Amino acid sequence: MSVPAISIRVEALNSKIWLMTLYGEIDAGQSRAVGRALNEQFALGHKRLILDLAQVDYISSDGLRILVGAWQRARESKGNLVLVGVKPRILEMLQIIGLDLVFPIAETQGQAIAHFTRPR
Amino acid sequence: MDERHLQIKGSLEAIVQARHFVHQAALDAGLSEQAAHHCALAVDEACTNIVEHGYRGEGTNQVIDISCRKDDNGFVITVLDDSPAFDPLAVPDPNPAASMNEREPGGWGVFLIKKLMDDVVYDRQNSRNRLLMMKRL
Numbered sequence: 001m002s003v004p005a006i007s008i009r010v011e012a013l014n015s016k017i018w019l020m021t022l023y024g025e026i027d028a029g030q031s032r033a034v035g036r037a038l039n040e041q042f043a044l045g046h047k048r049l050i051l052d053l054a055q056v057d058y059i060s061s062d063g064l065r066i067l068v069g070a071w072q073r074a075r076e077s078k079g080n081l082v083l084v085g086v087k088p089r090i091l092e093m094l095q096i097i098g099l100d101l102v103f104p105i106a107e108t109q110g111q112a113i114a115h116f117t118r119p120r
Numbered sequence: 121m122d123e124r125h126l127q128i129k130g131s132l133e134a135i136v137q138a139r140h141f142v143h144q145a146a147l148d149a150g151l152s153e154q155a156a157h158h159c160a161l162a163v164d165e166a167c168t169n170i171v172e173h174g175y176r177g178e179g180t181n182q183v184i185d186i187s188c189r190k191d192d193n194g195f196v197i198t199v200l201d202d203s204p205a206f207d208p209l210a211v212p213d214p215n216p217a218a219s220m221n222e223r224e225p226g227g228w229g230v231f232l233i234k235k236l237m238d239d240v241v242y243d244r245q246n247s248r249n250r251l252l253m254m255k256r257l
Contacts, residue, residue, distance in 0.1 A: 025136070027132070027135060027136060027139070027164055027168070028132045028135065028164075028168040028171070028172070029132040029133045029135060029136065058139075058157075058160075058161075060161065060164050060165060060168065060229070061165055061168075061228035061229040061232055062168060062229075064228065065228065068220065072220065089154070089157055093161075093232065096216065096231070096232060096235050096236075097214070097216055097228050097231065097232070098214075098215075098216025098217055098218070101217075102220055
């Protein structure tokens with residue numbers, strides 16, 4: 001059985017906000033690739049990130065740990081990491097671990113962008 | 121449903137096989153898609169712990185044995201490994217209400233297994249770690 005690779009696309013929504021779209025399943029074997037991609041964005045100074053998970057059907061706790069690390073790094077840089085397109089099964093995991101209270105979660109890309117203009 | 125068995129290498133890259141194997145077996149046993157997802161996630165978390173903490177990332181020459189069966193109580197997944205004796209259920213639960221700064225790293229995987237499955241038992245069998253995870257039908 002082949003291992004489904006994660007694919008990652010990054011695009012600038014404007015001069016300050018970047019959208020990272022993930023495709024595939026994020027388990028412990030794939031989470032490092034996601035972590036590397038997020039770190040590359042921070043290294044470029046892209047600290048306001050929207051992470052689109054609409055094409056992600058599966059994520060394990062290792063994958064969530066990578067996202068939490070990225071969220072912490074974004075916050076330390078006075079930025080933020082906003083999740084959008086979170087499927088019910090992933091939202092269930094976030095709720096069990098209590099991460100739904102940590103991550104800003106938006107239903108649409110527009111709402112996600114609005115997170116960056118609100119006072120924190 | 122007849123009992124099914126799968127043996128995978130003790131590497132992170134092999135865990136996807138266990139996940140898909142358990143997901144299909146759970147569906148064939150009559151579980152809902154959501155319950156089958158819970159079972160797949162539980163076996164993923166169990167195997168990931170074995171590879172990362174039991175085999176310490178050096179398990180490519182070691183194996184994990186997974187079996188699935190349906191009994192009167194529900195759908196039962198058994199995971200066997202050869203790492204040193206370790207009871208994952210003894211790991212303290214993380215506090216989901218704590219802030220990130222207050223949380224200890226780790227423990228999420230086992231916590232998810234406990235929350236998503238209806239019964240979880242650890243014991244030793246023939247010098248191997250055995251984790252049984254049951255989902256009611």
